[in-house]
Amino acid sequence: MTLPYAPIGKPGSSVANKTGGWRIFIPVFNAELCNGCGTCETFCPEGIVHKIEGGDTFIADYDYCKGCGICARECPKDAITMELEEK
């Protein structure tokens, strides 16, 4: 492949970089314990925790979740657990 002469790129191109590959621990969301408060969505530094389509509970976009564990730490119902992800 050829490179441009300088590190110049299109805006929004970071979406193409699926940073989920950096993850070691994966947040597992337990829908039964979740009360839908949205604390996990508020605290996610990547902005990739969102409501499940057509539901009231939450889930992460695993393409971009880096596994920082903040959602699990902040969840008032302990509905998120960090598990070692085997790849």
Add this chain to the structure above:
Amino acid sequence: MRKGMPKGCHHNGAGGEMTGKLKSGRMVVEGSYAAAHAAAMCRPDVISAYPITPQTHIVEDLSQFVADGAIDSKYINVESEFSALSALVGSSAAGARTYSATTSQGLALMHEVLFNAAGMRLPIVMTIVNRSMSAPINIWNDHQDSVAERDAGWIQLYTEDAQELVDTTVQAYLIGEDPDVSLPVMVCMDGFILSHVFEPVELLDQEKVDEFLPQFSPVRALDPENPESFGMFVDPEYYMDFRYLVEQAMDASRQKIADAARKFESAFGRYYGGLIDTYHTDGAEIILVAMGSLVGTLRDVVDDLREKGVSVGLLKIRAFRPFPIDEILKVVARAKVVVVLDKNISLGTGEGAVTTEIKAGLYDSGSDIRVPVMGFVVGLGGRDIPVGTVQRIVEKAKTVAESGVSGRSEFVDLKHLRV
């Protein structure tokens, strides 16, 4: 006009420009004025600089030109050298021709931004008024400031007198803005020795400079209609390849530096060499090597010694980056000794950078050139380099020319310590 200066009696000798065009033609001016005038003739869209001795007069003159309406440049006032160069990185990325000037601690404060400007391939031109580095704090000349930035990816051109500084400034834009190069350029002049001395200088004519130097046409530029991100984050997958591209561009600049010097000669009738210049090197047994104003002193020494029958010549390094090792090897191939006078010291190696790089180039040449290289650290922090000192160095070189064996580099003319 500076405070306290009567009208028509401008400190720089060129008379007070109030409005309109700057004067051109041959006149006696301060080196700093010559530098400012040369920069102005290149029509920079944006100038940003922070005053620091001995560069101050250049930015004072340029801001005066702007205030007087003599040039159309936008002058961005900043609080530091870091900001000055950062402002130019943004301006250059937006397609502006840009200029700055600094020295010593100011250049050091730009350190991080220097790498950015080069890595982003922005052809900023900056005059470096060479001065020593602190500590101890000292405002006088040596080459430590710019030599310390040799790995930043900037082309570095050193000049011997004010006229060469003027002419090289114009060439610098032509070289840096070439699409095959697209790199920033430092044009170096010795602090005080050149910046504060009044010399007869041919100040360039605007029309002739316009003819010589086309408008800046960037390879890519920021454009709100077609948004792009400059200086992007690059992971290990790409980083090394981008660094290789900078090295390739440096390599491409070799021919462009030589071409720009010849093109300038055709247009203006003055020539200072391409990457290097030589003086009486044909058949010379002893070859002196130096950069900057010291070359002027060495020309006199060579003249004097030649009259006395000493086989000595002079190699001037105009381009320190890219380092002109092929050109140097050709010149020293048949010499008996190479004598390098370094106005810098790479602490911990015991010698100046030019000495080290010539030695490295000799070993790496793949040729059978085996010539001893003697390194001398001279003139740090403004210590004079009188003719007598150079003559004593040449006496030592004669011995090495016979034995073929050189020793370690040495500090010359220490006053209060013994080597």
